[in-house]
Amino acid sequence: MQIVDYKSAEAPKLFVESLRETGFGVLENHPIDQNLVNSIYEKWQAFFDSDEKHQYQFDVEKQDGFFPFETSETAKGFDVPDLKEFYHVYPWGRIPEHLKDDILEYYRRTSEFAAQLLSWIEQYSPSEVSANYSEPLSQMIKDTPNTLLRVLHYPPLDGVEREGAVRAAAHEDINLITILPAANAPGLQVKKKDGSWMDVPCNFGNLIVNIGDMLQEASGGYFPSTSHRVINPSGEEAKRSRISLPLFLHPRSEVKLSERHTQASYLLERLRELGVK
Template sequence: MQVQVVDYTAEDAPQKFVQSLRETGFGVLVNHPIQQALVESIYKNWYEFFSTEEKNDFAFDPEKQDGYFAPEISETAKGHSKKDIKEYYHVYPWGRIPAQLNDEILSYYKLASDLAAELLDWVEKHSPADVAEHYSEALSNMIKDTPNTLLRVLHYPPLTGDEEPGAIRAAAHEDINLLTILPAANEPGLQVQGKDGEWMDVPADFGNLIINIGDMLQEASNGYFPSTSHRVINPTGKGSDKSRISLPLFLHPRSEVKLSERHTQESYLLERLRELGVK
C-alpha cells in the first residue's frame, strides 16, 4: 500500500486521508490551506539564521526545551548509537524566538495548528466506534489551548564527506506526538517503512503537505492508528552539497490529557525524552 495523495478540497478527502493514515501511518494533502509562498519564505529566512552565529545566542534550555540545538547535541534516535546529521530550533509561542523571525513563524504555527485540529476531527469521525469510545475527549479538544505543540525548524547541512560512518540525516524513528504536520521539504529524502519492512519514498513534491501519526495517537487508539518508522536518508550526487530545511509541527495535547489507562501526555513525553537522551 502506497501513501495516498489526497485533494484536501475533495468531498471524500476525510475518508481517503484517514484510510491512508490507518494503512501506512502517513497521508499527503494537496490543495490545502497553507500557502507555499509562506513556507518558502520561512525556509529562506531560517536558512539565513542557521548560517549566522546569532543562533548560538539562543542555545536550548534543558528544562523548557526551547531554542537552538547544535549538531553536537542533536538527537540520537531510539535504538541507534549515532547522532543525526542536523541542527534545529524549537519554536513555542511562549518561547524565545529571534525578533526578525517572530511574526512570520508564529503566523505559520497558528495556521498549521488550526488545520491540524480539523484533521484530528477527520480522524475521530472515521475511527471505528470501539476505538473512538476510548478517546478521553474529542481529539481536536486535546490540543485546545495546549502550550505543548512544538514547531521544529530543521536544518540538514550539506554533506562534507567527514560524517561519522553510518550516520544519516535522521535515523529511523517514530514521532512522539498525536499528528505531525510537515510541508514537503526543499530537498527529497523522507522515507516510511511499510508493513513488509521495505522503505518507500513519501510523495514529497514541493507544495505537498505530509501528515503522519505519532505514538500518542497510537496510544490513544490502542494501536488502531500505527505510528510508523520513518527516516531522512542522505542525498547522493549533486544533492549532497545542498542544505535541507524542514518544518515539522508536532501536535501535542495539554499535559493533563489522558491518552490511555497507562499515560497522560506528560508521563508519555517524559518517558520518551529520557529514551532520546535529551531530558
C-alpha cells in the same frame, strides 16, 4: 501512498484510510500558504548560516531554542547522532525578533488546521476505538502549550561523516500527529509493513501528515505510529542544505491518553529514551 486532494468531497475518508494503512497521509490543494512556507525556509536558512543562532542555545528544562549539530538527537536504538541542527519554536519561548512574525503565523494557522484533521480522524475511527478517546481529539490540542514547531536544518554533507550517520535515523514521532510541508529537498522515507522503505511523495507544495505515538496509544494501536527516516543524498544534492518544518501536535499535559499515560507522563518517558531530558 495516495496523494489526497483536500478539496475533494472524499478527502476525509481517503486521508484517514491512508493514515490507518501506512501511518502517513499526503494532501494537495490544502489551505496552508506556500508563500509563507517559502519565506520561512529562506529566512531560517540565513539564520542557520549565521553565528546568531548560538545566542539562543536551548534551555534544558524548557526545551526551547537552538540545538546545535554537536548535541543532535540520537534515535532510539541507534548510537550515532543524526546529521542535523534545529530550533524549537513555542509561542511562549525565545524566538529571534526578526523571525517571529512569520513563524508564529505559521504555528497558528497550522495548529488550527490540525484540529480539522483530528476531527476527520475521529469521524472515521471505529466506534470501539473512538470510545477510548478521553475527549474529542480536536479538543485535546485546544489551548495546549505543548505543541512544538521544529525548524530543522540538515547541513550539506562533506563526505567525512561518521559511519552509519544519516540526516535522521529511523524513528517514530512522540506526539498525536505531525504536519510537515514538503521540504526543499527529497529524502523522507516511511517503513512499509513488509520492512522495506518507500519514498514519501514530497512534491513541493504537498502537506505530509503522520501519526505519532500518542495517537497510537490513544487509539489502542488502531492508527500506527510508523517508522520514518531522512536518508543522505548523493551527488550534487549532498552539497545542498535541507530545511524542514514539522509541527508536532501535542495534547495539553493533563490529557489522558490511556489507562497507562497522560501526555506529560508519555512525553517524559520518551524524552529520557532520546537522551534529551
